[in-house]
Amino acid sequence: MDLDLLRSAVAWRDGRLEIVDQTLLPERLAVVGLTSVAEVVEALGRLAVRGAPAIGVAGAFGVVLGLAEAGPPRPGPEGLAAARADLERAAATLEVARPTAVNLRWAVRRVAAAAAGATDAAELRRLALAEALAILEEDRAACARMAEAGRAELATRQRLLTHCNTGRLATAGLGTALGVVYAKAAAGEPVQVLASETRPLLQGARLTAWELVNAGIPVTVVADTAAGAAMAGGLVDAVLVGCDRVAANGDTANKIGTYSLAVLARANRIPFYVVGPLSTFDPEAAGGAAIEIEQRPAAEVATLAGRTLAPEAAAVWNPAFDVTPATLITAFITDAGVLRPPFERSIAAALAGG
Numbered sequence: 001m002d003l004d005l006l007r008s009a010v011a012w013r014d015g016r017l018e019i020v021d022q023t024l025l026p027e028r029l030a031v032v033g034l035t036s037v038a039e040v041v042e043a044l045g046r047l048a049v050r051g052a053p054a055i056g057v058a059g060a061f062g063v064v065l066g067l068a069e070a071g072p073p074r075p076g077p078e079g080l081a082a083a084r085a086d087l088e089r090a091a092a093t094l095e096v097a098r099p100t101a102v103n104l105r106w107a108v109r110r111v112a113a114a115a116a117g118a119t120d121a122a123e124l125r126r127l128a129l130a131e132a133l134a135i136l137e138e139d140r141a142a143c144a145r146m147a148e149a150g151r152a153e154l155a156t157r158q159r160l161l162t163h164c165n166t167g168r169l170a171t172a173g174l175g176t177a178l179g180v181v182y183a184k185a186a187a188g189e190p191v192q193v194l195a196s197e198t199r200p201l202l203q204g205a206r207l208t209a210w211e212l213v214n215a216g217i218p219v220t221v222v223a224d225t226a227a228g229a230a231m232a233g234g235l236v237d238a239v240l241v242g243c244d245r246v247a248a249n250g251d252t253a254n255k256i257g258t259y260s261l262a263v264l265a266r267a268n269r270i271p272f273y274v275v276g277p278l279s280t281f282d283p284e285a286a287g288g289a290a291i292e293i294e295q296r297p298a299a300e301v302a303t304l305a306g307r308t309l310a311p312e313a314a315a316v317w318n319p320a321f322d323v324t325p326a327t328l329i330t331a332f333i334t335d336a337g338v339l340r341p342p343f344e345r346s347i348a349a350a351l352a353g354g
């Protein structure tokens, strides 16, 4: 089975949240059904479901599962009060499951707000489910718009370096940065991808390479440490990455290693694009310093496939993300079009719908 046989890497089917367990790829493509808040939180925590938009979709359905877990909806004001309490509990638990990807908080709060006007418990559940389904469909549509905007922007760029995984596994649709690659390929334009392996959890080597090989798009995996040599050697026409949270001034949190790539791109005069939907933009964060960076377990760095790499006594620092200053970013490719500097203004206008 390849991913084409699935409608989406995150899907709602028969009252369950179905996800591709990304920890098993590329060896095995397995779909797991989640039925409780605890299972969603666990899947988010171990990166079975990952990538900012997919995290948001999972969080939205997590709220729906939190309501279902309480049993059939009870009638009357007491039933409504109980459902509201269930919703708040689920939302509070889910919202913090991964702290950097703002799509999670955004999606969970959207579902909660949509259900707020319910007049009984059954309606509250219907509204929550309808909103979660809307979030999933909107993400799919946002991916298509980003892919087309990116294709037009990068029409003359063929050799693209990307980081982490930003494709069909990371969203409900085609992806963000990788969606642009898919759009170029679908339009018959030549495109080749250099995928940085993305230590420590190897989303580039495991997931991006798997997606592109399945799609028949040329992909070359490089160690993260080879990116500079590739750029200096003239092998890269543009760098294209996703994002987990973009501050109001354009500072961008993304997978650890993104900042290094941005510095290298600037030093080599290579354009550096960030691709992401407006749901990943956080106007509440004025700049990068306001973005909470998720810290991950030491074992992700100190071990590899069960083998010890570093002495147990060694300390480990394992931030999941870093912040790229807006000054290193050429443009944002979003579902509202391409945003160019000055970003404070273009981001505010896009978020205001202008």
Ligand code: MRU
Pocket (backbone or CB within 6 Å): 047, 050, 051, 052, 053, 101, 163, 164, 165, 166, 167, 170, 171, 175, 176, 177, 203, 241, 242, 243, 244, 254, 255, 256, 320
């Ligand atoms: O820790 P992960 O694998 O969830 O990190 C994912 C990334 O950093 C992606 O680049 C980002 O979420 C954008 S995915 C479309």
